[in-house]
Amino acid sequence: MLSVDSRLDPLLKRPFSLHRFVSGDLQFLYRVVGKATSILKEKKPGDIMELIGPLGNGFPLNQAGKVNPVLVAGGMGIAPLVALAEKVAKQEPFFFYGARSADELLCLDELDSIGIVPVVSTDDGTAGRKGFVTELVDEFLTKHHSSDLYSIYACGPKPMLAALSGVAKKHKVKAYMALEESMACGVGACLGCVIKTVDGYKRVCKEGPVFSFDDIMW
Template identity: 60%
Template sequence: MLSVDSSLDPLLKRPFSIYRWLGPDFQILYRIVGKGTDILSRRKPDDILEVIGPLGKGFPVPKSTDKIILVAGGLGIAPLFSLAEKLKKIKPLLFYGARTKEELLCIDELKSLGIEPVIATDDGTLGYKGVITDIFKKFLTQNSKLKTQNYLYACGPEPMLKALTLLAKEHGLKGSMALEQNMACGLGTCLGCVVNTKDGYKRVCKEGPVFKIEDIVWENRSFQKKS
């Protein structure tokens, strides 16, 4: 949870994934979508920002026998990149989609880990033309013998995660997803970030943001502007 400004406006911190740990430092990747991220984009080197973290629960450690598949949509590459870095020795397969070529980030860094992502862009400017879940579905169908040993890690926009949930169910695939939700406190006290799971409502900031795919109960929800 990061304060984008030292003033009281905006009052609430904004949640971001840790993209990379660099010794005691860390990096985030972010997109400007509103007031908070716009202010953040105007911060200068040596500005001091308050941060609380790391918070919540991260991705589970895979079993050594699992074949690891990562599916990232847009900025969902941020937390999956750190995971890919940790798992580089076992060469995870990465499916990575974005609206357009310009929105695909850290491709060179992924290649330097020895990971050649399968790419899809909505407009076809790079890789497969269409959504990443379409090409992932083809992969699952063509590799049906492998699927029970596969473990899926995913992060991205809600429609992508919902489609992956259906695919995982259809193909008997186990996995975990990092969810996004509006967050006010980030510390588990305001209950503003709950999502429904098969064990009842859970806080994305505390019990999440990573949940087992089979535990998530999807409901219609929309993001609200924060102050």
């Protein structure tokens, strides 16, 4: 939870994923969408900001047996997945990446430096396959499927994650999804970020943001 300004406006800290740790630096990757991110864009080296973190959980990686990770990013959902790709690089991960258009595909050089060439889709067909990234994952699992060989790790817009959840269910593959909800406190106190799960309401900031796909009531 990052406070972009010491003044009262914007009052609330904003949630951001941990993008990468490089040479002792913590990196964020963000898209300018409103007030806080516009202020962030004007920051200069040496400016001081307050943050609380890390908060919440992460992707569960300690699974028994050989599992090939299938990473799926939609739009800014790429932010937490580059570090994950780096972490699981030895497990020969597959990487699927969907964006609205070619100019919104980020981090391709970073992925390349880890030895990953993502399978890409764009809504307008300006790069990779025209269509949704979930279709690519569905095709991939249809071709290569063996239920205990793959585990999906995904981050992106909720409609994409909901569709991916259907794909995971169809192929009986485990899938873990990092959700985005509006957050006020970020530490479990305000209940502003709750989602409905099979075990009742859960706070995305505290019990999440990563949930198993079959826990979420889409």
